[in-house]
């Protein structure tokens with residue numbers, strides 16, 4: 489596990505609100521190896537979501553740089569950044585963010601279609617991914633017709649479908665009861681092991697931490 493799939497160097501981020509400026513990150517260093525699962529913990533407001541946004545190229549740091557594989561997402565143009573995100577990264581949020589008008593199969597196929605994969609191949613890969621999360625009998629269901637745990641499993645399937653280098657997950661089980669949370673978490677760990685996909689997971693749930701390879705804490709804008 490010496491090859492880094494994700495690397496952040498010297499990340500700084502502040503937000504201005506009118507005359508006030510809130511300094512959130514003050515020099516974050518983080519390197520994630522292939523297949524490694526890293527938990528990010530820290531009190532509310534410590535900057536965990538902000539860090540994940542920067543790692544995923546959803547927001548820009550004031551200083552510092554993020555690399556995905558061998559490519560800088562910070563230096564990339566908006567179009568290149570979208571391509572890097574689509575090709576190398578998966579995202580899971582606390583709320584599933586599935587598209588309500590589309591079936592589970594279509595939701596999971598979506599990132600592949602956006603990446604230029606043909607409709608037939610995307611459907612086939614989406615079906616295989618949904619089978620891997622135990623949802624083959626739910627391919628045609630829309631999100632509203634799925635349980636909370638099932639929706640989150642679809643979201644996990646969508647994050648993993650293109651075999652990304654790394655999945656960024658912000659409290660992915662935060663909206664589930666403890667049994668469902670455990671099963672979604674175990675699912676992510678199993679797929680991470682089977683496919684060698686790295687995870688950076690923000691979680692408040694201490695019971696998940698022993699399944700992680702490393703736990704880092706955000707304190708005063710830095711990783712401890």
Ligand SMILES: Nc1ncnc2c1ncn2[C@@H]1O[C@H](COP(=O)(O)OP(=O)(O)OP(=O)(O)O)[C@@H](O)[C@H]1O
Nearest residue numbers: 503504505510512531532533534535536537538539
């Ligand atoms: N777009 C924004 N504009 C202004 N301030 C922001 C913005 N986003 C975040 N902040 C501020 O940055 C700080 C860190 O927020 P962030 O959402 O990263 O915390 P967090 O660690 O994810 O907290 P939680 O555990 O509650 O989700 C907070 O004080 C927040 O008010």
Ligand SMILES: [Mg+2]
Nearest residue numbers: 536537538658
């Ligand atoms: Mg947060």
